[in-house]
Amino acid sequence: xxxxxxxxxxxxxxxxxxxxxxxxxxxxxxxxxxxxxxxxxxxxxxxxxxxxxxxxxxxxxxxxxxxxxxxxxxxxxxxxxxxxxxxxxxxxxxxxxxxxxxxxxxxxxxxxxxxxxxxxxxxxxxxxxxxxxxxxxxxxxxxxxxxxxxxxxxxxxxxxxxxxxxxxxxxxxxxxxxxxxxxxxxxxxxxxxxxxxxxxxxxxxxxxxxxxxxxxxxxxxxxxxxxxxxxxxxxxxxxxxxxxxxxxxxxxxxxxxxxxxxxxxxxxxxxxxxxxxxxxxxxxxxxxxxxxxxxxxxxxxxxxxxxxxxxxxxxxxxxxxxxxxxxxxxxxxxxxxxxxxxxxxxxxxxxxxxxxxxxxxxxxxxxxxxxxxxxxxxxxxxxxxxxxxxxxxxxxxxxxxxxxxxxxxxxxxxxxxxxxxxxxxxxxxxxxxxxxxxxxxxxxxxxxxxxxxxxxxxxxxxxxxxxxxxxxxxxxxxxxxxxxxxxxxxxxxxxxxxxxxxxxxxxxxxxxxxxxxxxxxxxxxxxxxxxxxxxxxxxxxxxxxxxxxxxxxxxxxxxxxxxxxxxxxxxxxxxxxxxxxxxxxxxxxxxxxxxxxxxxxxxxxxxxxxxxxxxxxxxxxxxxxxxxxxxxxxxxxxxxxxxxxxxxxxxxxxxxxxxxxxxxxxxxxxxxxxxxxxxxxxxxxxxxxxxxxxxxxxxxxxxxxxxxxxxxxxxxxxxxxxxxxxxx
Amino acid sequence: xxxxxxxxxxxxxxxxxxxxxxxxxxxxxxxxxxxxxxxxxxxxxxxxxxxxxxxxxxxxxxxxxxxxxxxxxxxxxxxxxxxxxxxxxxxxxxxxxxxxxxxxxxxxxxxxxxxxxxxxxxxxxxxxxxxxxxxxxxxxxxxxxxxxx
Numbered sequence: 010x011x012x013x014x015x016x017x018x019x020x021x022x023x024x025x026x027x028x029x030x031x032x033x034x035x036x037x038x039x040x041x042x043x044x045x046x047x048x049x050x051x052x053x054x055x056x057x058x059x060x061x062x063x064x065x066x067x068x069x070x071x072x073x074x075x076x077x078x079x080x081x082x083x084x085x086x087x088x089x090x091x092x093x094x095x096x097x098x099x100x101x102x103x104x105x106x107x108x109x110x111x112x113x114x115x116x117x118x119x120x121x122x123x124x125x126x127x128x129x130x131x132x133x134x135x136x137x138x139x140x141x142x143x144x145x146x147x148x149x150x151x152x153x154x155x156x157x158x159x160x161x162x163x164x165x166x167x168x169x170x171x172x173x174x175x176x177x178x179x180x181x182x183x184x185x186x187x188x189x190x191x192x193x194x195x196x197x198x199x200x201x202x203x204x205x206x207x208x209x210x211x212x213x214x215x216x217x218x219x220x221x222x223x224x225x226x227x228x229x230x231x232x233x234x235x236x237x238x239x240x241x242x243x244x245x246x247x248x249x250x251x252x253x254x255x256x257x258x259x260x261x262x263x264x265x266x267x268x269x270x271x272x273x274x275x276x277x278x279x280x281x282x283x284x285x286x287x288x289x290x291x292x293x294x295x296x297x298x299x300x301x302x303x304x305x306x307x308x309x310x311x312x313x314x315x316x317x318x319x320x321x322x323x324x325x326x327x328x329x330x331x332x333x334x335x336x337x338x339x340x341x342x343x344x345x346x347x348x349x350x351x352x353x354x355x356x357x358x359x360x361x362x363x364x365x366x367x368x369x370x371x372x373x374x375x376x377x378x379x380x381x382x383x384x385x386x387x388x389x390x391x392x393x394x395x396x397x398x399x400x401x402x403x404x405x406x407x408x409x410x411x412x413x414x415x416x417x418x419x420x421x422x423x424x425x426x427x428x429x430x431x432x433x434x435x436x437x438x439x440x441x442x443x444x445x446x447x448x449x450x451x452x453x454x455x456x457x458x459x460x461x462x463x464x465x466x467x468x469x470x471x472x473x474x475x476x477x478x479x480x481x482x483x484x485x486x487x488x489x490x491x492x493x494x495x496x497x498x499x500x501x502x503x504x505x506x507x508x509x510x511x512x513x514x515x516x517x518x519x520x521x522x523x524x525x526x527x528x529x530x531x532x533x534x535x536x537x538x539x540x541x542x543x544x545x546x547x548x549x550x551x552x553x554x555x556x557x558x559x560x561x562x563x564x565x566x567x568x569x570x571x572x573x574x575x576x577x578x579x580x581x582x583x584x585x586x587x588x589x590x591x592x593x594x595x596x597x598x599x600x601x602x603x604x605x606x607x608x609x610x611x612x613x614x615x616x617x618x619x620x621x622x623x624x625x626x627x628x629x630x631x632x633x634x635x636x637x638x639x640x641x642x643x644x645x646x647x648x649x650x651x652x653x654x655x656x657x658x659x660x661x662x663x664x665x666x667x668x669x670x671x672x673x674x675x676x677x678x679x680x681x682x683x684x685x686x687x688x689x690x691x692x693x694x695x696x697x698x699x700x701x702x703x704x705x706x707x708x709x710x711x712x713x714x715x716x717x718x719x720x721x722x723x724x725x726x727x728x729x730x731x732x733x734x735x736x737x
Numbered sequence: 738x739x740x741x742x743x744x745x746x747x748x749x750x751x752x753x754x755x756x757x758x759x760x761x762x763x764x765x766x767x768x769x770x771x772x773x774x775x776x777x778x779x780x781x782x783x784x785x786x787x788x789x790x791x792x793x794x795x796x797x798x799x800x801x802x803x804x805x806x807x808x809x810x811x812x813x814x815x816x817x818x819x820x821x822x823x824x825x826x827x828x829x830x831x832x833x834x835x836x837x838x839x840x841x842x843x844x845x846x847x848x849x850x851x852x853x854x855x856x857x858x859x860x861x862x863x864x865x866x867x868x869x870x871x872x873x874x875x876x877x878x879x880x881x882x883x884x885x886x
Contacts, residue, residue, distance in 0.1 A: 522839055526807065529836045532859045534753040540861020541760065560753050692809055 028189045028196070030080050032127060033088045037073035037080075039181040044069040047174045055167035061106065065099050089128035093137065096121045101144055109152025110145055113163060113171040118145060120178050127186050213313050216244075216251070220299065220308040222271040226251055227309065236293075236316055238286030256282035256290055263295075274299040277310070280317065292321040340482045343371040347486045351493030355500045361393030364490055368467065368483075369395040375470045376444055378402070379455070380409065380417050381463035381494070389417055389464060398443040420452035420464045426484060427452045430473045448472040451480065453487035457495030465490065519689055527571055527701075531564035567700075574702040577633075581709050586627040593621040593669065593734075596628070597656055600635030604643065613643055618657030622667050624734045630710045631734075637703040638671045638730055644698065645728070647676035659731065666716060666733040674727040683720050742768040743876045746799035748780040748816060749773065749834070750808050754857065758803065758834075761868035767876045772799065777811030780804075781819055784826055799829060801875050804851075806835040806842055814845055821850040828882050830875060 044066040051062045072095040079088040100117030107114055118141040125137040151157045163171075208215055214236050217228040225248030234240050237254065244250050255263055259281035270277045277297040282290045297312025346367050354360040361379045369377040376396060380389035391407040394400070412418045420427045429450045441447075447468040455463040465487050469475070475483075538557045545554035597617050605613065624631070639654060646652040655672040662668055678686060685691045687708045692701040711718045711732050722728035745762065749755040755773050762771050774780040780802075783790040790796040802820070806813035813833070820826045830852040835842070838856050846854050855871065858864055875881075 522837075526837050529859065530751060530754070533836060533857045533864070534751070534757070536860045537757040537864050538753070538861075540865065541757075543861075560756070564753065694809060 026083075026085060028193050029085050029089070029128070031192070032185055032189050033076055033085060033092060034080050035185045036092060036124070036127075036182065037076040037088075039185070040178070041070050041073045043174065043177055043181065044073075047170070050170050051167070054170050055164055057162065058167055061103070065103060068099060069095065093121065093124050093128060096124050097137075097141070097144075101148070104145075104148050105151070105157060107163075109157040110149040111152065113168050115145065115148070116172065116175050118142075120175055120182070123179060123182050127182060213315050216297075216312050216314070218297070218310040218312065219248075220271070220310060222268050223249070224252075224267055224271070224310065225249065233314075236285075236291075236314060237283060254283050254285075256284060258282070270297075270299075277312065280321075283314075291316060291318040293317060337478075339371050340479070343367060344482060344486055344489075346371070348489055351489045351496075354493075355497050357392070357494060357497045357501075360493055360497060361490075362395075364486075364493075365393045365395050365399075365465075368486065374467055374474075375446055376466075376468045378466045379463065379490070380421075380466070381455075382411065382421060382461065383408075387411055389421055392463075402443060416450060416452040417464045417466055420454050421461050424454050424456065424461045426454065426480060428475055428480065430475070444468060446470045449474045451475050451483065453484055455487055455491035455494060457491045462491060462494060516689070523689060524571075524575065528568060531568045531571075534564040535561050571700050571702075574700045574706070578702055578706050578709065581630065581706065581713065586630065588626050589628065590623050590625050591628055591631070593624050593658075593667075594619075596624070596631045597621070597635055599632045600639055603632070603636050604639045613646065613652040613654060615639070616653065616655045616657075618655075621658055621669075622736050624667070624736055626714045626734060627710075631714075634707050634710050634732075635671075637707045641699075641703060642671060642673035642675060642728070645675040645678075645694075646673065649675055662717075662733050664733075665736075667736050668731055668733050670729050670731045672727065672729040677724045677726045678720065678722040678728050679724045680722075683722065686720070687718075742770045743801065743881075744797060744799040745769050745771045745876075746780065746783070746802045747771050747773045748777065748802065748808065748813070749805045750775055751805070754805075757864060758868065761865055762872060765869065765872040765876075767872050769872065769876055777808040777813060777816040780816055781811065784820065785823075798826075800881050802829055802831045803834045804831055806833060806837060806846070814849060817846065817849045817851055830879070830881070832871070832875060 048059075048062055048066045052059045072091060076088045076092055079085075079091065096117065100114055100121060103114035103117065104110060104112050109115075121141055122134065122138050125134040129137070148157070209231050212232065212235075213230075214232040215228075215230040216226060216233075219225040219227055226244045227248070229241050229244045229251075231241055233244065239250075239254070247253075252260070252264065263279060263281050266277065266279055269275075276299070277295065280292060280294050282292055284290055294315045294317045295312060296315075297310045299308065300311050301308045347364050350360060350363050350367065354363060365377040365379050368374065376394070376399065378394040378399060379392055381392045382388070383390050387410065388408045389411055391402055391409075394402055409415045409417045411421045413422070416427050416429060431449060448470055449472050450466060450468045453465045453467070454461050455465060467475075467483065538561050541557050542554060542561075545551070545557060594617065601615055601617075605615070635656075639656075642654045643652070651674075653674050655670075657670060659668045659670050682691075687704050689702065689705045692699060708718050711734070715735055716733040718730065718732035720728055720730050747755060747758055749758065752775075755775075759771050759773065762769055772783075774783065782788045783796055784798075786793055786796060804813055804816060808816070813835070817831055817833070820829065820831055827850070831850075832853040832855060833846045833851045834855045834857060836857050843854050853875075855867065858867055
């Protein structure tokens with residue numbers, strides 16, 4: 010065991026413990042020293058007390074040494090208790106053995122109490138004090154009742170020595186204590202310094218607010234100057250200053266949360282803006298917790314302001330970027346969708362509404378409409394439009410003149426996009442009552458192969474809704490739509506051409522087939538009967554001979570008629586004949602004369618309407634048409650007693666062309682044959698004369714004039730042929 | 738075969754051609770009687786005993802039918818179909834006799850169970866020969882299922 014080490018002051022980690030250790034240690038050392046000195050003094054001054062003093066001094070020294078050891082072992086509590094107990098015991102025993110409370114040693118209780126005050130808490134010391142008082146009272150009682158022997162004589166010098174001892178002991182304690190106090194205070198101050206330095210140097214601003222809802226500022230760290238430009242003083246002079254520098258837009262919610270947390274004592278956590286001294290606005294994160302100091306029962310909010318401006322700015326930039334990217338993505342997506350629609354939908358009636366709705370939907374515009382230039386190239390007709398107002402406008406046949414009077418008109422005329430960023434200001438704008446919310450509008454031309462075939466209007470409820478980038482994207486889409494329209498048209502045209510070709514082909518096939526059959530038939534007759542002619546000639550059967558000759562002649566005629574009609578049919582439509590304005594009445598007149606010569610006795614009554622309009626067409630062909638129709642009517646009279654043919658006009662069709670009719674009261678035509686009779690070589694009644702080409706010819710001529718022909722009839726109730734021709 | 742003449746039904750819209758057939762058949766060695774119908778409707782009326790042909794005694798079933806394809810109103814093919822779909826009539830041999838050599842007509846006729854397809858020849862001798870052979874084949878050689886003894 011290292012005696013030296015054992016007897017030295019230990020270096021305890023805990024500074025408070027260190028202080029206590031020092032106290033006990035030096036006190037013990039002091040007591041040892043004092044005891045020795047006192048022993049020496051007493052032995053000189055009051056030798057009669059030496060015995061007693063020796064005992065007491067020995068006790069003191071031993072216990073003190075023991076204390077020092079204990080302190081080294083870190084057992085400060087025990088050491089302290091031991092010291093106090095030692096003091097009490099010494100004083101008590103000394104008093105009892107030295108004549109009671111009057112003995113000078115009784116003053117020693119003061120030292121006991123002092124020791125207690127230094128080494129233990131107030132409460133323990135209180136008990137200790139009462140203990141000493143109690144003990145004193147007991148000793149006094151004992152002394153009064155003569156229980157304590159008056160054994161010792163105290164000379165004045167003895168007394169003064171004893172008093173001096175205790176005074177010195179008090180001084181010792183006092184100075185050690187004071188020294189410790191200083192030490193403790195220094196420790197505290199050093200700690201404080203350390204924390205203060207920490208607090209005032211870290212790059213966050215700390216503050217302390219009052220615990221109530223008012224949140225008065227009680228402390229703010231100096232970093233606040235760097236954060237806001239204001240100094241600590243600004244906050245302390247006006248405890249509500251911090252509220253005044255909150256950004257007006259955020260103030261309400263900050264105060265609301267402040268009040269809420271003041272009531273619930275939940276941690277306060279918000280991000281808001283403060284206005285700096287030079288008027289800038291910064292973002293701070295404010296985190297505060299509610300604390301209660303146990304020792305002095307004070308409550309307060311301890312908070313931290315962290316500058317998060319750069320983070321917020323970055324977040325905003327990111328949000329902007331994302332917004333722009335999202336917009337671009339939507340645009341690209343829409344572009345892709347439009348592209349897909351454009352390349353897959355060939356029916357314009359489906360494609361245009363699909364595209365219009367796509368664009369409107371993806372960009373959330375107010376309205377999108379697509380106009381196409383009509384045949385006259387003077388008007389732009391609305392072909393597709395979104396929403397209920399779009400539907401109404403299309404139903405009303407909305408159209409705009411190509412020219413300067415509207416955005417669409419201008420756009421088509423000049424072949425360029427036109428933008429109205431503020432609809433109120435734009436000069437060239439057709440104000441549409443069905444679209445009252447339009448604030449900005451863009452009109453984009455639809456072109457195909459360099460030609461402007463239409464335009465697309467896109468309208469928004471926001472002003473300046475179209476950026477340059479938007480316009481580029483939208484124009485690209487418009488171009489695709491233009492192409493798609495062209496494609497659709499070509500496709501339709503192609504389909505139409507193919508159908509026509511197929512039709513022609515079929516007709517040709519039927520033609521060839523029927524011609525070969527119908528030409529072959531008379532040949533069979535002719536050749537067949539030639540043989541019989543020979544027979545008849547041989548046998549001399551002249552009657553039969555004549556009859557058969559007749560048959561042959563008829564067959565030859567039939568062939569000839571057939572060939573003529575076929576030739577006529579093929580001529581119609583090939584030759585570019587002159588179209589002129591002719592009064593329809595005149596045509597009828599000529600036809601009637603050809604069909605029914607004045608000498609005819611068939612008694613067919615022909616009634617022609619007065620004041621028939623002028624028609625525009627090929628004179629000869631139109632006469633042929635009437636000829637055929639009238640001749641058919643005559644042929645199919647059947648047993649009609651009073652055959653009658655009426656010819657006239659029956660109003661106009663939806664394109665404005667006059668509708669003419671030829672009505673007879675003959676045998677009529679069953680409904681199932683109403684289409685077939687116009688077919689080539691279709692003859693309903695083979696006994697009635699005819700080549701089967703007549704109605705086909707009629708239909709061909711009428712259709713070449715751009716008209717239509719159809720029949721209304723029932724078996725036994727006559728037939729009415731209706732047809733349209735261009736007037737003009 | 739007992740003395741009763743074979744009944745031939747001729748459905749032909751061309752009167753001249755009909756005359757050619759009738760005359761040739763009249764001179765044929767095999768006894769026959771030709772009944773001529775100008776269109777498909779009246780032919781079907783006869784076969785199904787409708788309208789004026791109601792009495793089966795007066796309008797007996799023919800032993801063979803000569804059918805032209807191009808007929809007004811009811812088409813020859815439709816007549817053929819009507820005959821071949823009827824359980825009573827389908828066993829009557831139907832010989833198509835027409836001017837058309839078109840393949841599609843031939844195909845259609847056979848598809849609808851025509852028993853034979855003959856093209857009217859151009860030329861008296863040829864026509865006569867055809868009618869002769871037709872008569873010998875269908876009225877002579879061919880065993881007819883509907884012969885009533």
